[in-house]
Amino acid sequence: MTNQQHKTSVTVLGLGAMGQALAGAFLGAGHPTTVWNRTPGKGDDLVARGATRTATAAEAVRASDVVVVCLYDYAVSQAVLDPLAADLSGRALVNLTSDTPERSREAAAWAAGHGIDYLDGAILVPVTVIGTADALLFHSGPRPVFERHESTLRVLGGNTVYLGEDHGLAAVYDNALLDFFWTSMSGLVHAFALAGADGVKGAELAPYMSALLSIFPEAVESTAVEVDSGVYPGEQAPLVTEAANVDHIIHASEHRGLDVGALSGIKAVLDRAIAKGHGADGWTATIEAVRGAR
Template identity: 60%
Template sequence: MTHVNSSPVTVLGLGSMGQALAGAFLDAGHPTTVWNRSADKGEQLVARGAVRAASAEEAVRAGDLVVVCLVDYDASDKVLTPLADALAGRVLINLSSDIPLRAREAAAWAKGHSLDYLDGAVMVPVGVVGTARALVFYAGERAVYDKCESALKALGEPATFLGEDHGLAAAYDMAMLDFFYGAMGGLVHAFALARAEGIDGAALAPYLNTIAGFLPAIVERTGTDVHSRVYEGSGANLAMMTASVDHILHTAKGRGLDTGQLVAIKAAADRAIAAGHGPDSWSSIVEVLDER
């Protein structure tokens, strides 16, 4: 993507993702200043025209838009706390990964210093940043987002604004990664079970892709069920599906495999059945997941 936009941008943090973000801004024509705590990163960016700042404050003062991308909010707090004065008059966007509570705390700090602040989350691998397939979430004051929307499209179009609660980007991030890592855990366990039964992983993979092909429709239906709290289970009810989980659990136990994830799944399903959701859809488990 190419954007004719000359607003100067600063990127703080040059891990793999930070470098991808800075590279996308450069590709879009933004004068880009970069800084990293250790000065041995970013040589390729400098070769492409980025300016390496000698300090974080120097980097901040060079940009109208300041993007920070560090390992977590402990790291970003250490960098940003001394820079409140330098950040005045600029838009600060934190794309570090952390929990919604930390995002809201960072927003409160920014508000206390009268700073324009957005929180965000990058939902794609580094190789996708800057392409039309890149999904990047932003949350905070709409007026602040509107100031920098054009520049943010350099990272991915559309630049997805979620709302004015600064914790929303992190909340979406956590929910999506919850699904991803749960699915990845199930995927690896499926291959382990297959291997224990003498099945080659390459032979199983095409059939697992058949199941993966069903997921978009399942995701859409589950979202509707959870929103409406109507769990119609005539096609495949929870009691029937939990019996299948029990069969998998016993197969895995018989082969000496770790069953932690399966035990947790079955325990949640059993609680939902005990609460009267046996005839309902699998989605009804959501009603017993809040343990407060």
């Protein structure tokens, strides 16, 4: 009996860069792997490694016990999955497509209505990290479904985390972490542009950027405590002072012809928080303005 005969069979629907990485990880771990893509011509390398490529999504689904979906968004994934409801019934469907918690829950309701064991998931690492011990993936949905297929899903990443029964949780965590990541990356790029406008090379500023990151672990922990408690200590740096500092950066950026859209958004949030009576509180008090944006 070969090693593959001991392993759960897996189908991967969607062969973009991430889908190919997922299928490659399953193959590398010895899982019989079937692949399908909406447009032909992808997956030659996977087939050369032993994957089975099918002409139709229905054939791909019927080939495996676990079906993993990784497509552009949930509108695309549902367009693919809707005609496959009968084929998916009785199988485990793991959707690793990125989207919103609401769409995750809608997909879960659709799956439940068709007798499909459904897990929602999110991938928090780039393609090159898939299949390694450091790869972080979130899953949410029925615990028995996750536990039944946990060993298979852990092939994709050593840091595979089950979040709970609510199918939307994986997307909640995904959206929140990417919110932090992309706003931070935007600030990083803008800072390089600001310094560069006065002739400072990125490489000259970079060491000080890295040093600044040392305060973030403690800041993350303290901010979490403050947003949960609703207490925002501001003795050392009240919002009125921080708002003035942001104004200085906006003025300097405008003088150099730089885009200030993100900074103006930050200043608007600060101003709303101050107007709500939080001028003497710390930066975390801006959450009151963020929550009251609508």
